[in-house]
Amino acid sequence: xxxxxxxxxxxxxxVEPGDVRVRSLLLAAGSAQTLVGALRAGTPVGDSLPLPEAxxxxxxxxxARLGRATERAAEARLRWxxxxxxxxxxxxxDLDQVEPLQGSTGTPLGLWVRGDASPSVxxxxxxxxxxxxxxTAYGSAQASEHAAxxxxxxxxxxxxAAYGIDASAHxxxxxxxxxxxxxxxxxxxxxYPRGHASxxxxxxxxxxxxxxxxxxxxxxxxxxxLSRNRVIAALAEGTLVVEAARRSGSLNTLHWADRxxxxxxxxxxPVTSAQSDGVHQAVRDxxxxxxxxxxxxxxxxxxxxxxxxxxxxxxxxxxxxPLMVRRALDALSWGATxxxxxxxxxxxxxxxxxxxxxxxxxxxxxxxxxxxxxxLTGRADSA
Amino acid sequence: xxxxxxxxxxxxxxVEPGDVRVRSLLLAAGSAQTLVGALRAGTPVGDSLPLPEAxxxxxxxxxARLGRATERAAEARLRWxxxxxxxxxxxxxDLDQVEPLQGSTGTPLGLWVRGDASPSVxxxxxxxxxxxxxxTAYGSAQASEHAAxxxxxxxxxxxxAAYGIDASAHxxxxxxxxxxxxxxxxxxxxxYPRGHASxxxxxxxxxxxxxxxxxxxxxxxxxxxLSRNRVIAALAEGTLVVEAARRSGSLNTLHWADRxxxxxxxxxxPVTSAQSDGVHQAVRDxxxxxxxxxxxxxxxxxxxxxxxxxxxxxxxxxxxxPLMVRRALDALSWGATxxxxxxxxxxxxxxxxxxxxxxxxxxxxxxxxxxxxxxLTGRADSA
Numbered sequence: 001x002x003x004x005x006x007x008x009x010x011x012x013x014x015v016e017p018g019d020v021r022v023r024s025l026l027l028a029a030g031s032a033q034t035l036v037g038a039l040r041a042g043t044p045v046g047d048s049l050p051l052p053e054a055x056x057x058x059x060x061x062x063x064a065r066l067g068r069a070t071e072r073a074a075e076a077r078l079r080w081x082x083x084x085x086x087x088x089x090x091x092x093x094d095l096d097q098v099e100p101l102q103g104s105t106g107t108p109l110g111l112w113v114r115g116d117a118s119p120s121v122x123x124x125x126x127x128x129x130x131x132x133x134x135x136t137a138y139g140s141a142q143a144s145e146h147a148a149x150x151x152x153x154x155x156x157x158x159x160x161a162a163y164g165i166d167a168s169a170h171x172x173x174x175x176x177x178x179x180x181x182x183x184x185x186x187x188x189x190x191x192y193p194r195g196h197a198s199x200x201x202x203x204x205x206x207x208x209x210x211x212x213x214x215x216x217x218x219x220x221x222x223x224x225x226l227s228r229n230r231v232i233a234a235l236a237e238g239t240l241v242v243e244a245a246r247r248s249g250s251l252n253t254l255h256w257a258d259r260x261x262x263x264x265x266x267x268x269x270p271v272t273s274a275q276s277d278g279v280h281q282a283v284r285d286x287x288x289x290x291x292x293x294x295x296x297x298x299x300x301x302x303x304x305x306x307x308x309x310x311x312x313x314x315x316x317x318x319x320x321x322p323l324m325v326r327r328a329l330d331a332l333s334w335g336a337t338x339x340x341x342x343x344x345x346x347x348x349x350x351x352x353x354x355x356x357x358x359x360x361x362x363x364x365x366x367x368x369x370x371x372x373x374x375x376l377t378g379r380a381d382s383a
Numbered sequence: 384x385x386x387x388x389x390x391x392x393x394x395x396x397x398v399e400p401g402d403v404r405v406r407s408l409l410l411a412a413g414s415a416q417t418l419v420g421a422l423r424a425g426t427p428v429g430d431s432l433p434l435p436e437a438x439x440x441x442x443x444x445x446x447a448r449l450g451r452a453t454e455r456a457a458e459a460r461l462r463w464x465x466x467x468x469x470x471x472x473x474x475x476x477d478l479d480q481v482e483p484l485q486g487s488t489g490t491p492l493g494l495w496v497r498g499d500a501s502p503s504v505x506x507x508x509x510x511x512x513x514x515x516x517x518x519t520a521y522g523s524a525q526a527s528e529h530a531a532x533x534x535x536x537x538x539x540x541x542x543x544a545a546y547g548i549d550a551s552a553h554x555x556x557x558x559x560x561x562x563x564x565x566x567x568x569x570x571x572x573x574x575y576p577r578g579h580a581s582x583x584x585x586x587x588x589x590x591x592x593x594x595x596x597x598x599x600x601x602x603x604x605x606x607x608x609l610s611r612n613r614v615i616a617a618l619a620e621g622t623l624v625v626e627a628a629r630r631s632g633s634l635n636t637l638h639w640a641d642r643x644x645x646x647x648x649x650x651x652x653p654v655t656s657a658q659s660d661g662v663h664q665a666v667r668d669x670x671x672x673x674x675x676x677x678x679x680x681x682x683x684x685x686x687x688x689x690x691x692x693x694x695x696x697x698x699x700x701x702x703x704x705p706l707m708v709r710r711a712l713d714a715l716s717w718g719a720t721x722x723x724x725x726x727x728x729x730x731x732x733x734x735x736x737x738x739x740x741x742x743x744x745x746x747x748x749x750x751x752x753x754x755x756x757x758x759l760t761g762r763a764d765s766a
Contacts (some may be wrong), residue, residue: 345437
């Protein structure tokens with residue numbers, strides 16, 4: 001292991017990963033090696049940056065912490081990947097450039113990784129799909145479907161392994177054999193939540209990864225969910241929120257994505273569903289683009305599509321009618337029958353043209369003939 | 384009746400109301416009186432504007448047409464209101480300023496009005512609520528609810544009396560005793576659609592109006608629905624589309640509203656519903672603002688609300704917790720119990736403060752106590 005990579009690992013055992021002060025101290029110290037040395041020695045770095053006492057205290061026990069972490073990592077087959085390593089997803093470096101959100105920011109010191117794939121390869125084209133824990137059947141189905149479609153299109157699906165939308169997103173990717181990455185708020189050695197142990201195993205067994213910036217054995221503290229969300233957002237080109245109540249944590253992921261300049265998308269739902277309120281609000285606030293289908297997601301992500309996603313439905317008959325026939329259609333009424341001569345007069349057609357046109361319309365099931373006179377009866381698409 | 388108002392009535396019997404050529408010819412002629420005279424005499428107006436032969440031909444039969452229209456109007460108790468009359472809704476004059484859409488544009492020559500109310504009074508604060516004929520139960524309920532809420536807030540509800548969303552919008556207004564205006568594509572004397580005869584009667588009987596720019600007896604030609612839509616959009620400050628399939632005519636109303644600089648709004652729905660596709664697309668295209676509630680509609684319309692529509696839900700406990708308590712909450716884990724001392728150390732609180740904080744959290748049902756140690760168990764709103 002490179003010395004700086006190892007120093008970042010050590011540092012991650014002393015500080016709270018994601019804490020905004022880590023970024024400042026690292027910047028002042030110039031390297032993790034220097035900062036770890038300073039924490040051990042209790043000597044200041046930079047002019048006015050205090051070394052938090054808890055971190056200095058922890059540095060006195062670094063060797064014991066390192067021993068425990070290494071042991072747990074070996075047991076759970078975790079490896080450490082840090083900036084500078086070839087497997088490091090450089091997308092995460094963007095986190096050093098963004099303003100803190102609720103006390104978190106900064107490039108992770110590194111990631112503990114469970115699974116054989118390379119994080120940097122999986123992050124090349126990745127979409128985050130996140131949402132409510134208490135998802136509806138609608139939301140769960142949509143999350144799976146979008147994850148499967150985008151997985152099929154070559155995207156890695158990133159999510160948080162939580163109940164509800166997260167789990168459905170991972171499962172959608174697994175269903176099409178696409179790689180999926182679970183970013184945990186606790187150590188990557190833990191099966192968290194407990195009920196998702198087999199899901200996490202399947203993720204790792206299908207070319208995906210379980211990752212965390214937290215040390216093996218670290219607990220899922222509330223604040224760690226918030227800092228974890230920044231990793232999900234940064235790993236992916238775009239974040240899709242499927243169901244989120246007004247104050248849902250998945251909106252926090254969306255805000256990270258927005259702050260990072262990533263593509264932010266929201267899937268709408270019935271306005272009667274509180275689980276869609278947060279998504280609708282995000283769209284209203286301009287924090288997310290509305291997407292109504294996985295094709296819309298592909299458009300936002302710049303996927304080259306073979307056909308126009310906004311093309312009219314194939315059953316939109318009106319636009320495919322010849323102009324003459326459309327004119328005749330426009331001259332017909334839903335309320336009263338008209339003779340072919342009436343249609344011709346109104347539409348500016350000859351009687352022969354009008355007769356040909358209504359015959360076409362009749363063949364399409366759009367008009368009816370009553371005693372030799374014509375009446376609109378079919379559904380017209382744009383009236 | 385003023386001479387120009389009467390001339391506009393006559394003109395409306397010779398031409399196709401809403402036809403873009405009417406605006407040009409009126410502009411060239413300077414007045415409806417001059418234009419009717421020119422049509423009768425077959426003399427050109429302006430330099431290069433041809434008088435359509437059908438209209439010149441019709442002018443030869445003006446007296447007969449006028450007789451029939453007057454008779455029908457009297458029977459159906461219709462009155463004619465034209466620009467310059469005190470009952471004229473001046474909002475419609477904006478239509479002379481906008482580019483044609485599918486061959487229609489221009490201020491109506493006048494409106495045939497059924498009902499005692501004044502169109503200009505009803506149009507002072509009006510919202511158009513339109514949408515699919517083949518509405519879902521969700522859409523119909525939403526249309527009624529929004530119409531009722533906005534009716535309650537003092538708005539006239541304008542729609543097209545069609546089956547589906549239109550009918551639900553009218554009914555929602557009727558339910559709260561708010562005035563509602565049905566703009567028909569056929570003559571205002573007709574009960575169209577036939578199944579809505581009693582709905583139209585109730586509209587007129589509850590301080591509302593049934594109006595049309597078409598002559599009494601005029602048939603609901605397909606093209607007239609498109610030109611009718613411009614009248615709906617122009618009468619209202621804003622147009623709300625509730626359910627619209629990809630090529631729905633209600634999107635045509637939305638485009639008119641957009642062209643007129645009115646407020647355009649779309650109510651989202653499940654992405655699995657084809658009836659919401661057109662709405663979602665309009666939001667994506669920036670043609671409509673997403674609204675998730677009637678409060679959102681009020682915000683868009685500039686209604687002064689007594690409370691903040693985007694305030695957190697009253698049950699969003701987290702933000703109402705004291706800072707100290709929130710810190711303790713952030714230091715607790717879903718995965719493992721912690722002692723009060725652990726919480727104090729992580730949160731930077733004294734042991735007494737930490738104990739007080741977890742006691743508060745326990746009282747709110749957010750944490751559990753196991754053997755004197757603490758664990759997150761309640762749903763936290765923002766994690």
